[in-house]
Amino acid sequence: MSMPVDNIELLLPFKAEYVSIARLTVSGIASRMGFDIDTVEDIKVAVAEVCNRIVSIGSKLSKYYKINFAISEQSLKVLFTCEDKSIRCIFNNEDAELAVSIIKALMDDVEFCTDGSYILSMTKSIGENM
Amino acid sequence: MSGELNIKEENLGDSIEVYLDGEVDIYTSQRLKDKLYGIIEKNQLDLRINCRDLSYIDSTGLGIFVGALKKAKQNGKSIYISELKENIKKLFMITGLDKLFIIEE
Numbered sequence: 589m590s591m592p593v594d595n596i597e598l599l600l601p602f603k604a605e606y607v608s609i610a611r612l613t614v615s616g617i618a619s620r621m622g623f624d625i626d627t628v629e630d631i632k633v634a635v636a637e638v639c640n641r642i643v644s645i646g647s648k649l650s651k652y653y654k655i656n657f658a659i660s661e662q663s664l665k666v667l668f669t670c671e672d673k674s675i676r677c678i679f680n681n682e683d684a685e686l687a688v689s690i691i692k693a694l695m696d697d698v699e700f701c702t703d704g705s706y707i708l709s710m711t712k713s714i715g716e717n718m
Numbered sequence: 719m720s721g722e723l724n725i726k727e728e729n730l731g732d733s734i735e736v737y738l739d740g741e742v743d744i745y746t747s748q749r750l751k752d753k754l755y756g757i758i759e760k761n762q763l764d765l766r767i768n769c770r771d772l773s774y775i776d777s778t779g780l781g782i783f784v785g786a787l788k789k790a791k792q793n794g795k796s797i798y799i800s801e802l803k804e805n806i807k808k809l810f811m812i813t814g815l816d817k818l819f820i821i822e823e
Contacts, residue, residue, distance in 0.1 A: 604745040611743075611774075629805045636776050640744045686777035686813050693812040 592658035592665070599652045600639070607639040610655060614666065617657050621664055622714060630694040631664065631712050637687040638668055638708055641679060647672040653707070662714055663696075668707040677701040678708065722746070725753050733764040733798075739771035742779030750779060754786040762793055770801035780815060787818065798822055 598613050600606045614635045618628040635655070642653050650672040658665040679688050679700050691698055697711040723746035724739040734757050742750055758765060765786065787797045800822040802810065810816040 604743075607744055608741075626805070633774075633776065633805075633809070636743065640776060640778055643744060683781075684777075686780055689813050690777055690809060 592660045594659045596657040596659070598655045598657070600655065601652055602643050602646050602650075604640075604643050607636055607643060610639045611636050613655075614657065617659065618664060618712075621659060623664075623712070627712065631666075634691045634694045634710060635666055637691050638666075638678075638710070641684060641687060642668065642670070642675065642707065645675055645678060647675060649674070663711050664714075665709060665711045667709045669705075670707055673704065675707055676704060723749060725750065727753075727757060729761075729763075730766070733766050734761055735766040735768055737768045737771065741774040742772065742782075743774065743776050744778045747776075747778040747782055751782045751785070754782065755789060758786060758789045758793070758795075762795065764795050764798065765790055766798045766800065768800050769803070769806060772803065772806060775806055775809065777813075780809065780813060783819070784815065796820055 596613075596617060598610060600610060611632050615628055615632045618631045623631065647670065650670050653668060653670040653675070656667040656669065658667065677700065688700070691710065695710040696713050699709045702708065722740040723742055726737045726739070728735045728737070736754065736757065738750070740746070754765070767783070783797070783799070790797050798820045802821065807816070807821075810819070810821065
């Protein structure tokens with residue numbers, strides 16, 4: 589991935605009612621970047637699936653989780669982080685099967701289990717959809 | 719703050735039609751679950767879910783549809799899903815749920 593031109597960060601409480609804020613935010617960013625309407629919808633759905641999972645798991649140590657949107661000319665990379673390091677590999681359960689299929693199908697590149705510094709990263713390239 | 723979801727039901731005699739209007743997400747899905755499960759338990763009829771005004775659904779909502787279908791099947795009944803928007807139909811195809819439900823145009 590090329591170096592991000594801009595970064596936008598969103599800090600959200602572990603509450604279901606705020607997942608819609610992530611959806612609205614990423615829709616705005618992806619539209620601004622020039623993704624077509626269908627792709628904006630895809631990215632929105634994928635981001636919300638991760639937020640749902642994080643919120644469902646919850647945290648006793650952290651009040652918030654963070655979403656970083658790294659905007660480059662070629663792609664949008666969405667990185668989920670949380671100070672609570674116990675929140676890692678969040679899609680390992682069988683009941684996450686639907687969410688995993690959706691995320692894999694809608695995004696170009698997804699890192700479900702990372703080296704531990706973040707929860708998950710997903711990337712959508714502009715070139716592959718335009 | 720979160721998306722709104724309005725649920726209406728109509729008894730068609732041989733089935734119950736449920737109209738979904740708005741967004742089914744992690745915040746609104748519990749209400750959908752209570753409604754669908756309640757209808758299935760109360761009525762021994764097929765369920766028709768009209769999605770004409772459903773603008774968004776996530777895996778939480780799809781999981782509720784699957785749970786509702788299991789309950790309906792226990793009573794020998796089916797679930798019909800109609801008027802899906804393209805973005806939502808795509809999720810049914812990705813997850814293979816288009817083969818599980820009876821999808822109508």
